[in-house]
Amino acid sequence: MTGSVIRKTPKELHEQRARLIASTGLSEKVLRERGEAFQLYPEHQAVWDTVHGIDYLLDGAEPPENGPCTADTLRSNLLHALDFAQCANLGYATPEQMLDAYDAAHAAECSAPLDRAALRQQIAQALVRYDWNAGLSGRDTPSAHHYGEADAVMAVLVADEAKAEGDR
Numbered sequence: 001m002t003g004s005v006i007r008k009t010p011k012e013l014h015e016q017r018a019r020l021i022a023s024t025g026l027s028e029k030v031l032r033e034r035g036e037a038f039q040l041y042p043e044h045q046a047v048w049d050t051v052h053g054i055d056y057l058l059d060g061a062e063p064p065e066n067g068p069c070t071a072d073t074l075r076s077n078l079l080h081a082l083d084f085a086q087c088a089n090l091g092y093a094t095p096e097q098m099l100d101a102y103d104a105a106h107a108a109e110c111s112a113p114l115d116r117a118a119l120r121q122q123i124a125q126a127l128v129r130y131d132w133n134a135g136l137s138g139r140d141t142p143s144a145h146h147y148g149e150a151d152a153v154m155a156v157l158v159a160d161e162a163k164a165e166g167d168r
Contacts, residue, residue, distance in 0.1 A: 010061045017054045019080040020047045075099065116154065123150040 008016070021028050024044050034040045035048040082095035092098040124142035127149050142150070 010058060013054050013058055014061075015077075017051055017058075019077065020050055020054075022077075023047065023080070119157075120147070120150045120154055123153050 021031060024031055024047050026034070026044070031040070031044065031048055031051075035045065040048055078099060079095045082098060087093070087095050087098045090098065092101065121142070124146040127146045128142050
């Protein structure tokens with residue numbers, strides 16, 4: 001029987017350690033406290049044991065300084081954190097498929113044109129609800145006053161949007 005050797009850099013070990021801890025949904029502190037008190041579910045105990053093994057291999061080496069997180073690094077970390085079983089329960093074969101579906105939905109939302117008339121209506125209705133909740137108005141439909149306030153909010157939003165586009 002032949003054995004196999006897996007080689008990892010300290011950085012890779014720290015990343016694996018962080019992914020393992022994140023996969024439990026617990027903070028490292030809570031995981032440690034429950035592990036020391038023998039109060040972990042079996043799957044969390046396996047993670048805790050693995051983290052101990054990684055800590056032994058690292059022998060006190062400090063984690064590398066985190067630079068800016070790239071989109072690829074973030075996506076990779078998310079893939080490792082997603083639970084295969086949960087993906088299947090939600091109708092996705094793999095975490096990659098789930099993230100691809102999210103990316104597609106997010107891209108569609110970001111590229112959808114802003115319906116300014118609908119936004120103005122929502123702002124005016126929110127102002128009416130605020131007035132009504134504050135006891136200042138008995139109406140539940142916007143008045144000219146509320147549409148005027150909504151137009152003032154819209155003017156600020158448009159100015160901020162133009163400024164943001166100019167900064168790009």
